[in-house]
Amino acid sequence: MLRLDVNVFDYAILAVYFALVVVIGLLARRAIATSEDFLLSGRSLPAWVTGLAFISANLGAIEILGMAANGAQYGLSTVHFYWIGAVPAMIFLGLVMMPFYYKSKVRSVPEFLLRRFNPATHLFNAVSFAVAAVLIAGVNLYALALVIKSLIGWPIWVSIILSAAFVLVYITLGGLSAAIYNEVLQFFVIIAGLVPLVIIGLKDVGGWHGLQMKVHNDKLFNSWAGTHVGTWNNPLGDWIGIVMGLGFVLSFGYWTTNFAEVQRALSAKDLSAAQRTPLIGSFPKIFIPALTIIPGLIAIAVIPKMGSGDKAYNNAIPLLMNKYLPNGTLGVALAGLLAAFMAGMAANVSSFNTVFTYDIWQTYVRKGRSDSYYLRVGRIVTVIGILIGIATAFIASGYTNIMNYIQLLFSYFNAPLFATFIIAMFWKRATAWSGVAGLAAGTIGAAVMHFAGYHIGYFYPGGDVLSHAKVNAQMVNFYGAIVAFVADAVVTVIVSLVTRPKPVEELAGLVYGVPDPNAPDPKSLPKPSWWASPKLLGGVSAGIVVVLSLIFT
Amino acid sequence: MTSESHAPKSAAARLFDIRLLIGGLFVLYGLMLGIAGFFVSDKARAKAAGININLWLGVGMLVLGLLFLLWRKLNPLKVEPDAEVAADVGGPDVRH
Numbered sequence: 269m270l271r272l273d274v275n276v277f278d279y280a281i282l283a284v285y286f287a288l289v290v291v292i293g294l295l296a297r298r299a300i301a302t303s304e305d306f307l308l309s310g311r312s313l314p315a316w317v318t319g320l321a322f323i324s325a326n327l328g329a330i331e332i333l334g335m336a337a338n339g340a341q342y343g344l345s346t347v348h349f350y351w352i353g354a355v356p357a358m359i360f361l362g363l364v365m366m367p368f369y370y371k372s373k374v375r376s377v378p379e380f381l382l383r384r385f386n387p388a389t390h391l392f393n394a395v396s397f398a399v400a401a402v403l404i405a406g407v408n409l410y411a412l413a414l415v416i417k418s419l420i421g422w423p424i425w426v427s428i429i430l431s432a433a434f435v436l437v438y439i440t441l442g443g444l445s446a447a448i449y450n451e452v453l454q455f456f457v458i459i460a461g462l463v464p465l466v467i468i469g470l471k472d473v474g475g476w477h478g479l480q481m482k483v484h485n486d487k488l489f490n491s492w493a494g495t496h497v498g499t500w501n502n503p504l505g506d507w508i509g510i511v512m513g514l515g516f517v518l519s520f521g522y523w524t525t526n527f528a529e530v531q532r533a534l535s536a537k538d539l540s541a542a543q544r545t546p547l548i549g550s551f552p553k554i555f556i557p558a559l560t561i562i563p564g565l566i567a568i569a570v571i572p573k574m575g576s577g578d579k580a581y582n583n584a585i586p587l588l589m590n591k592y593l594p595n596g597t598l599g600v601a602l603a604g605l606l607a608a609f610m611a612g613m614a615a616n617v618s619s620f621n622t623v624f625t626y627d628i629w630q631t632y633v634r635k636g637r638s639d640s641y642y643l644r645v646g647r648i649v650t651v652i653g654i655l656i657g658i659a660t661a662f663i664a665s666g667y668t669n670i671m672n673y674i675q676l677l678f679s680y681f682n683a684p685l686f687a688t689f690i691i692a693m694f695w696k697r698a699t700a701w702s703g704v705a706g707l708a709a710g711t712i713g714a715a716v717m718h719f720a721g722y723h724i725g726y727f728y729p730g731g732d733v734l735s736h737a738k739v740n741a742q743m744v745n746f747y748g749a750i751v752a753f754v755a756d757a758v759v760t761v762i763v764s765l766v767t768r769p770k771p772v773e774e775l776a777g778l779v780y781g782v783p784d785p786n787a788p789d790p791k792s793l794p795k796p797s798w799w800a801s802p803k804l805l806g807g808v809s810a811g812i813v814v815v816l817s818l819i820f821t
Numbered sequence: 822m823t824s825e826s827h828a829p830k831s832a833a834a835r836l837f838d839i840r841l842l843i844g845g846l847f848v849l850y851g852l853m854l855g856i857a858g859f860f861v862s863d864k865a866r867a868k869a870a871g872i873n874i875n876l877w878l879g880v881g882m883l884v885l886g887l888l889f890l891l892w893r894k895l896n897p898l899k900v901e902p903d904a905e906v907a908a909d910v911g912g913p914d915v916r917h
Contacts, residue, residue: 277857281850288846292839301832310833317839449839456843460850460882464874472870594865596857596875600850600882639829 270578272419272590278599285457285603289438289610292449296442303642306443307622308375309535313445315800317452318541319548322532323556324451327458328612329605330411332560337581339557339564340574342503343488344820346561351813352515354553357523358546359806365524366533368693370542371787372777375534377527378627384692384778385703387632392704393685394627397527400678401620402653405613406660407671412609413661418578419586419602428661431606435614436654439621440647444535447611447618454607455552461601462559465585468592469566479562482569492821501729505743513746517753521686528619540796547805554812563588613657621650679745680718683752684710691760696779700770702763710756717748838898844889851883 300306338346374380378397382390413427438446473479480489487493487503494502495510504510523529523546533545567584568574570591575581589601625646634641664671688706691698721727721744729737777784798804858876866873 277853281853284846284849288842292842295837299832299834299836301829305831305833309836310831312831312833312836445833445836449842452839453843453846456847456885460847460878463881464869464878468869468872468874471872592869594861594868594875596854597869597878600854600878 270418270583270586270590271421272586272598272602273595274420274598274602275595277595278602281596281599282603282606285607286434288453289434289450289607292453293438293441293446296438296446296449299445300443300643303625303639303646304375305445306643306646307618307625308531309443309445309448311535312537313448313535313541315536315541315544315548317448318532318536318545320455320552321448321451322529322545322549323552324455324611325528325532325615327455327556327608328408328615329415329608330408330612332458332462332605332608333415333582333585335557335560336564336567336584339561340568340581340584341564343483343485343565344491344561345502345504346564347491347557347817347820348504348510348514350553350557351817352510353519354523355550355809355813356515357519358550358553359810360520361524361530361533362543362545362547362550362802363806365689365693366543366546367539368778368780369530369534370536370539371784375626376623377525377530378623380778381688381692381703382627382631384775385698386700388701389688389703389707390627390631392707394623396678396681398620398623398628400674400681401528401616401623402656403660403674404678405616405620405653405657407664407674408609408612408616409657409661410664410671412606412613413665415586415605415609418583424665425662428658428665431610431613432654432658432661435610435617436651439614439618439654440650443646444531444618444622447614448532448535450607450614451611454604454611457600458604458608459559461597461604462563462585464597465588465592465601466559466562466566469563469570469588472592473566473569479565479569483565488565488568490821491817500743503740503742505727505740505746509743509746509750513749517683517686517749518746520690521682521684521749525685525689526682527623528615531619531622540800540802543802544800544805547802547809550806550809551812554809554816560585617650617653617657620653621646624649624653676718680711680714680752681707683714683749684756687753687756688760691757692779694780695764696772696775696782697764697769698760699764699767701767702760705763706756706760709759710752713755714748714752717751718744721748838893840889840893844886844893847882847886847889849886851879851881851886853879855879855883 299310302310304310335346335349338349369377369380372380372383374383378390378394381393409428409432412431413424416422416427417424438450442449470476470479473482483489492502492507494500495505495507497506497508500506504514529546533542536542536545564581564584567588571579571587573579574584574587579587585605589598593601625642629645629649630642684707687710688703691706692703722739723733725731725733727739727744727747729740772782775782777787854875856879858873858879861873861875865875
């Protein structure tokens with residue numbers, strides 16, 4: 269049984285943290301007078317805050333534990349999820365797409381689709397996003413309760429209710445500002461919790477070289493080896509899947525169109541800060557693999573029978589906490605882990621309430637009410653979203669597989685998104701109905717490819733369906749994304765060619781080459797200092813990734 | 822409650838400075854861990870591969886916390902006078 273040796277010192281550290289979470293909610297409440305204050309932080313935050321929140325909203329505990337598990341299973345190849353599968357998309361969002369989002373003053377990603385395409389496209393995206401967000405919030409809650417049960421021994425239902433109550437208090441009071449401030453705090457605490465694991469673990473195994481000796485599996489210390497098309501044996505498949513499927517379609521789809529992420533940038537105080545949000549976030553993203561993959565590898569080296577029974581790969585970090593951390597440091601690591609679970613839930617709820625309030629309620633159900641009405645709706649929807657999350661968590665605790673189905677289902681909706689957005693922003697001929705048609709085609713394409721993949725020999729190690737090896741699910745996933753992208757793009761173009769384009773006036777500020785005539789003269793806006801230039805930040809970030817990729821091939 | 826014709830003004834300018842809370846939390850954690858580090862048991866030290874991790878993490882967190890407080894002192898949040906007036910006087914109070 270994996271039970272941490274928690275004492276009163278650790279509980280004191282946890283208590284301080286959770287008290288502060290509530291204090292942030294209470295203090296942030298003062299700054300809320302309008303619905304935009306509540307749902308978009310009044311578009312007032314500095315870039316370093318939104319940038320760290322941008323990365324923290326993704327640095328939920330499911331992500332941390334999952335990437336450590338990947339580190340144990342796939343070794344250094346896991347860096348592809350960061351360096352290929354995140355950083356380029358974050359740079360693209362900051363330098364290319366953010367001006368369209370921020371300058372058009374849309375309040376959400378679906379609202380961009382409403383103005384660029386039509387209500388059908390808007391509803392398709394808003395509803396699938398809203399449903400996914402509350403259900404995934406519930407999945408987070410259940411995963412949190414499972415970890416607390418195994419680490420501290422509290423019953424599942426106590427953890428679900430208690431942690432939902434904390435999230436409820438701070439987001440209902442303080443809105444997005446409270447969510448973002450807590451994400452920034454969580455960022456530093458989770459780093460403070462993971463760094464000691466890496467330092468102690470590396471000392472224990474005798475440094476990086478000792479780690480390689482003890483793991484004794486060279487495959488785990490390469491990232492690009494074995495990715496030849498046709499004869500792959502890399503755990504993540506061939507390079508086409510990694511570069512095009514993961515690096516291009518999935519990564520750009522998630523980072524540039526997922527509203528839980530883009531919302532953090534929209535809450536920034538000006539265009540420059542909004543552009544810098546994902547760019548600042550890309551720097552921690554480059555180095556986080558050191559805190560997730562290395563613990564995964566250390567776990568393989570020092571924990572006997574790692575990967576079987578209750579030593580599942582997903583438990584790599586908790587197992588190391590148990591083995592190495594004395595009371596005190598253990599409390600900090602535990603606080604970071606629990607905070608990361610709550611942040612994962614809060615990011616989903618705080619983007620759900622915005623999309624529901626603005627994109628569904630204000631656009632289709634109750635138009636033209638006063639702003640204070642929508643502020644009230646936003647608060648009520650936050651409570652409802654959390655209640656649905658709690659219900660989902662309880663259902664998931666009865667039918668564990670439901671978590672996987674939920675995530676699988678929404679991966680179909682996410683896969684084609686980038687195709688629609690990139691065409692929308694760069695081809696003014698794309699027509700009103702091409703949006704929803706492309707999205708539907710891409711979603712179907714992803715689902716079909718997912719089921720077909722299990723019958724294609726190429727996706728099996730050894731290249732044969734009938735062999736007893738398991739299908740390479742990651743590779744099927746990457747190729748499924750490529751199919752979704754192509755299906756979406758082809759259908760979008762075909763529908764555009766046979767339907768009537770939107771009048772150019774309606775596209776002002778939304779499409780490349782169609783400037784908004786009412787936009788302020790760019791020369792009149794204050795120029796940021798040279799060190800805060802988005803291009804410089806993006807270039808430095810890309811350069812670091814290239815150098816690191818060459819070192820760790 | 823606000824009237825329909827009179828839209829409430831944003832109160833975002835009243836948002837507090839998160840650097841104070843990050844700095845405060847890390848200074849407190851740093852002191853708690855650092856003090857515990859001075860009374861480290863042989864067992865705790867052996868568990869962490871011979872490193873007095875509470876002491877080192879405590880020192881690290883204390884330094885980071887102090888840096889946040891210093892940054893806040895050197896470069897305080899500028900409250901735009903317009904926004905402050907709008908939030909306190911001009912805008913209707915919509916706190917329930």
